[in-house]
Amino acid sequence: MDAIITYFEQIDPILAALYATLFTWGVTAFGASFVFFFKTMNRTFFDGMLGFTGGVMIAASFWSLLAPGIEMSPGEGFIKVIPAASGFFLGALFIFGLDKILPHLHINFKETEKEGIKTPWHKTTLLTLAITMHNIPEGLAIGVLFGGVAAGFDGATIGGAVALALGIGLQNFPEGIAVAMPLRRAGMSKRKSFMYGQASALVEPIAAVLGAWAVLTFQPILPYALAFAAGAMIFVVVEEVIPETQQDKHTDIATMGFIGGFIVMMVLDVGLS
Numbered sequence: 001m002d003a004i005i006t007y008f009e010q011i012d013p014i015l016a017a018l019y020a021t022l023f024t025w026g027v028t029a030f031g032a033s034f035v036f037f038f039k040t041m042n043r044t045f046f047d048g049m050l051g052f053t054g055g056v057m058i059a060a061s062f063w064s065l066l067a068p069g070i071e072m073s074p075g076e077g078f079i080k081v082i083p084a085a086s087g088f089f090l091g092a093l094f095i096f097g098l099d100k101i102l103p104h105l106h107i108n109f110k111e112t113e114k115e116g117i118k119t120p121w122h123k124t125t126l127l128t129l130a131i132t133m134h135n136i137p138e139g140l141a142i143g144v145l146f147g148g149v150a151a152g153f154d155g156a157t158i159g160g161a162v163a164l165a166l167g168i169g170l171q172n173f174p175e176g177i178a179v180a181m182p183l184r185r186a187g188m189s190k191r192k193s194f195m196y197g198q199a200s201a202l203v204e205p206i207a208a209v210l211g212a213w214a215v216l217t218f219q220p221i222l223p224y225a226l227a228f229a230a231g232a233m234i235f236v237v238v239e240e241v242i243p244e245t246q247q248d249k250h251t252d253i254a255t256m257g258f259i260g261g262f263i264v265m266m267v268l269d270v271g272l273s
Contacts, residue, residue: 001162001272004162005158005159005162005272008020008146008158008161008162009158013146013147013149013150013212013216014143014146014147014209014212014213014216016146016161016212017142017143017146017147017208017209017211017212018205018208018209020142020146020161020162020165020208021139021142021143021165021204021205021207021208022205023165023169024138024139024142024165024168024169024172024201024204025172025198025201025202025204025205026169027169027170027172027173027176028135028172028173028175028176028197028198028200028201029176029194029197029198029201030173030176031172031173031174031175031176031177031178031180031197032176032177032179032180032193032194032196032197032198033176033180033194034176034177034180034181035177035180035181035183035184035190035193035194035197036190036194038181039181039184039185040181040185041177041181043248043250044250044253046174046177046178046181047245047248047250047251047253047254047257048250048253048254048256048257049173049174049177049257050174050178050241050244050245050254050257051245051253051254051255051256051257051258051260051261052170052171052174052257052258052260052261052264053171053174053175053241053261054237054241054242054245054257054258054261055257055258055259055260055261055262055263055264055265056167056168056170056171056261056262056264056265057138057171057233057234057236057237057241057261058233058234058237058258058261058262059167059261059262059263059264059265059266059269060141060164060167060168060233060265060269061229061230061231061233061234062230063265063266063269063270064141064145064160064163064164064167064265064269065141065144065145065226065227065229065230065233066084066088066226066227066230068145068148068153068156068160068226069083069084069087069222069223069224069226069227069230070083070084070223072148072153072156072222072223073223083223083224083227084223084224084226084227085227086224086227087223087224087225087226087227087228087230087231088227088228088230088231088234089231090224090228090231091137091227091228091229091230091231091232091233091235092231092232092234092235093231094228094231094232095133095136095137095231095232095235095236095239096235098133098136099133099239101117102117102129102133103117103118103126103129128179128196128197128199128200130240131175131178131179131200131201132200132201132203133236133240134175134200134236134240134241135172135175135200135201135203135204135207136203136204136207136232137207137229137232137233137236138168138172138204138207138233139203139204139205139206139207139208139211140207140208140210140211140225140228140229140232141164141168141211141226141229141230141233142161142164142165142168142204142208142211143207143208143209143210143211143212143213143215144211144212144214144215144222144225144226144228144229145160145161145164145226146158146161146208146212147211147212147213147214147215147216147222147225148215148222148226149161150212150215150216151215151216151219151222153219153222156222157273159272159273160269160272160273162272163265163268163269163271163272163273164269166268166272167264167265167268167269168204170261170264171261172201175200175201176197176198176200176201177197179193179196179197179200180193180194180196180197181193183196183197211225211229242258245257245258
């Protein structure tokens with residue numbers, strides 16, 4: 001792990017953000033590849049993994065994004081928390097707007113419950129877009145943190161950025177399954193199901209590069225950008241991930257998965273920062 005951190009310290013931060021999110025995309029593709037071996041996934045396991053995803057995202061939002069964002073903000077007292085509070089609200093508002101505009105369908109919901117503007121798009125596209133919305137703030141968070149390290153901000157560390165990439169990579173595994181498996185059950189070929197599953201994470205490298213570039217170009221926005229990513233991620237968890245785990249009888253398993261995900265991300269961030 002020390003060798004990985006040292007390597008990321010020596011390369012261009014935008015390139016580092018790209019490499020880190022190519023890893024998170026690869027884990028998504030690995031999850032989607034299970035469609036070549038299974039047509040269905042045990043619902044208990046699936047809900048537990050979705051809960052794990054939510055736990056990782058919540059823990060990352062605080063330990064990797066909000067806390068460093070507050071620490072590096074100028075001023076004292078209420079003044080110090082204004083950038084984090086403002087960015088957090090704007091991040092949630094951004095995903096709220098996407099949620100109302102972008103056509104999508106949550107994983108465990110019926111096709112009649114699709115959200116966004118009305119469209120004739122098939123269920124396959126709507127499912128992929130739902131997971132894509134998860135991945136925009138995740139990629140942005142990684143890019144912003146790598147950019148903050150390069151800009152020399154206190155509270156932003158390569159170890160923290162690597163920990164965030166590892167945590168998001170872990171929770172991307174069930175997301176790849178979450179897209180590919182329902183498509184396979186609906187009759188789509190294994191290859192197409194896999195392609196849709198992995199495609200949902202392609203937005204992460206794009207968002208990461210944009211986030212790193214923005215922070216390096218406009219350094220004062222870093223506290224706002226970190227909180228923006230946190231607000232977007234928490235909106236996704238509360239509005240999408242948690243409700244998806246409550247659609248069946250395995251709510252306790254999903255809750256324990258959430259706790260496990262939170263612990264894993266917390267340990268990664270504190271241990272590597």
